[in-house]
Amino acid sequence: MNPQKIAVLGPGSWGTALSQVLNDNGHDVRIWGNNPEQIAEINEKHTNTRYFKEVVLDEKIKAYDDLEDALANVNAILFVVPTKVTRLVAKQVAQVLKHKVHVLHASKGLEQGTHERISCILEEEIPAEYRDEIVVVSGPSHAEETIVRDITLISAASNNHDEAKYAQQLLSNDYFRLYSNTDVIGVETAGALKNIIAVGAGALHGLGFGDNAKAAIITRGLTEITRLGVAMGAKPLTYSGLSGVGDLIVTGTSVHSRNWRAGDALGRGEKLEDVERNMGMIIEGVSTTKVAYELAQQLHIDMPITETIYKVLYEGMDARAGILDIMRRETREENEFSN
Incomplete structure (x- = not known):
């Protein structure tokens, strides 16, 4: 791939790390x-240093506080901002963007109130004449x-396979590898x-429970994630991949x-x-949790x-009492998907 001009929106930890990956790729x-x-x-x-105390970035990576300047003549825009400000930033992009670009995002969340996925927000706020199909970059x-160039494998998902391939070529290198996927919802x-x-798994640790409980919440949590995702239109197999069980394990x-x-x-x-x-930092x-609870209802x-x-989180329930409630639920068939 020829060198591309990329605007990374969001100088947080993940935006900074992805900026270095892109810079390493020329x-x-x-x-x-x-x-x-x-x-x-x-x-x-x-x-x-807010995110990485000992990392020195390549001097070729430039930072901007003027959005119009940052977007001038870019080939692609990579959104890495918190979910709660994604719509606002997308509106700002739409106001200053003057040409068609590839649009990718690497954020992980669902919008409160609307319950929408991030790609849906970007599709709504950035006119179609200024973008191709959105690409979702996600995984463990x-x-x-x-940022220290440890081996990382993630997914690039888009409804347009060519756009997913573009993301693969843009970001893949010797330590960072992307697999294409067409299941954006999943x-x-x-x-x-x-x-x-992950919040629940951390709570179990804080309460003093061990590896058995950790395995339980990850596996049964994956079942819940799959159950809701499939109801929203996702493919079940996606949850067995990098963006599913892989990301759940690492998080x-x-x-x-x-x-x-x-x-x-x-x-x-x-x-x-x-x-x-x-x-x-934002705890997505x-x-x-609130969005997923409302969607499940x-x-x-x-x-x-x-x-x-x-x-x-929202009603003040004691965490240990909540665990007992789950353990005392009526016993079920493990592979009965609806349970």
């Missing part, structure tokens, strides 16, 4: 953000590992919903995961508002783990 990378001090740090010191990936819902289970078992760390703190008795303040699993999908986490 592309012209522009990171856009709205924090002038952070932008200045990237340009002047070539660091982003800690920014802390990708890849997006898997990436969003696994954050809920539900690691201290790198802010969702796991948030759950761990809740399990140790900290209050949610304190956890969110101390984290200093908290807002996604709407679609009549049984999601006991998600429902329990919702009650802990």
Whole structure:
């Protein structure tokens, strides 16, 4: 692939890591953000110490706080902003974009209120004449590992296979590999919903439970994720892949995961508002729990783990009492999909 001009929207940990991947592949990378001090740090010191204390970025990576400048003559835009501001940023992009581009996103969440997936938001806010089909970049990936060029394998999903192939060629290299996929609904819902289970897995750890409980919540959590995703139109097989079970494992078992760390703190008795303040970063699993709970009610999908986490987060239920409620549920057939 010839070198491309890429605007990465969002200078957080994952946006920064993906910017380095793109730079390593010889592309012209522009990171856009709205924090002038952070932008200045990237340009002047070539660091982003809020997320990576000891990483020095290539000086060719440039940061912008002016969106129109960042988007000038780019071939592609990669959204890596929190779910709650995706619509706002997409509206801003639509106002200043002057030519057709490839549009990708690497965020994981569902919008509160509308319950919409991120690709749907981007489709609604960016006119079709300015973009091709959206590409979803998702899978088992800690920014802390990708930034040091540890091996990472993820998925690129789009309704247009050529667009998925474009993302593969754009990002793949010796340490970062993408597999194409056409199940956008499956890849997006898997990436969003696994954050809920990661909060629960962290809470189990904080409460003092061991590996048996960890295995239980991951496997039964995957069942819930698949159940809801299929009801929304996804393909069941997607949840057995990188964006499904792969991402669930890496997020539900690691201290790198802010969702796991948030759950761990809740399990140790900290209050949610304190956890969110101390984290200093968006905990997507908290807002996604509310959306998933509402969707499950709407679609009549049984999601006991998600429902329990919702009650802990939003109704003040004691986490240990919630676990007992699940354990005392009527026994079921394991492979009975509707249960």
